[in-house]
Amino acid sequence: MGLRVTLVAAARSSSLLAERFDDDRPLDEAGWYEVQHAAPALLPLGAAELRYCSPTQRSRATGTALGYAPLAQPALRDCDMGRWRGLTLAEVAALEPAAVDAWLADARSAPHGGEPLLAFISRIGGWLDTRPDGDPAGGDVTVVAVAEPSVVRAALVYALRAAPATYWSVDVRPLSTVTLIGRPGAWHLHLDAPALR
Template identity: 45%
Template sequence: MTVQVMLISPALNAALREARFDGDAPLDASGERRARAASGALPAADRHVYGPSVRCTGTAEALGLHADPEPSLRCWDLGRWGGQRLAEVSTDEPGAVSAWLSDPASAPHGGESLLDLCARVGGWLDSVQRGHVDGGRVLGVAEPAVVRAAIVHALDLPPQTFWRLDVAPLTLTELSGGSGRWNLRSGRPLSTAADLA
């Protein structure tokens, strides 16, 4: 039977607007308003989960999801870079940023490497597939990096592909599959332009 894993990227907050690493902060007023407007566009699911970040938690609440936290969907651990702007880190540590962007095993920040992130998220994705032998639909709210890692794992893409994937706020990424094979449908917005006015 086919399993569906549907991941929603969370709404905006100030840290995302400022391009901060792991800027885990509550949704701003605009992000919360947009998430509430999108609540009517959610697909049906048998199970609801969310990454335990403040932003994912706030998005799940604003969407009206009665969901459980899923530790495997937590933010990418970027160690000492957490909360800093990419521009600042690039200026202060250009060699470290270059290594991080070019070597998937590199973790100059002291947190998780890209390979570690993809393995963690991939392990969860595989466990969902194994645990739903009779099919099932899982809907979750997960940070964009987690969604990108899920795509890389599901499609067995080279890890460097991660950097070429964009995941916009409040979009739905759908993975469906069975027997270790996944198909992808990505980037569907949860609300229309009229909802966001």
């Protein structure tokens, strides 16, 4: 008995250069197109026993468009970026370059007045570790969760027990998936092989 948690990164709500901290915009036209294009591969994940999403508009819309009927989980919200909310990294770097440097260098710092990176990673890990892990039939419990790319990054750092600075080295594309298998406190990254004919 264990858990099989597949995380799906939400479709995009803006271009990469226009991404804003702690943003809650709906899917843009390109995001809707990408969901439709990716749906055949992602629809089977909707068979999971438990289906969740982060509370953002784009995560809910992605999960709904894929037919998951996900339950929004407040614990899966993006990192609280305090006074930087709604700004791009370039805008913040122009206004507060020393604060950005401190934030990138120290996972315990929160120069924006919001949530430190380390607390964000721990919060996402806490959510992972509190998923129900018992199936009366003795099999694995399957979970799918649609969340912001930052949430997927935090989950990977937590599950792999990597240094918090690893967060900055993980690139999560919209609609990409990753599966974690295990139980609370003991996670393993699972990469699926392509189907062979």
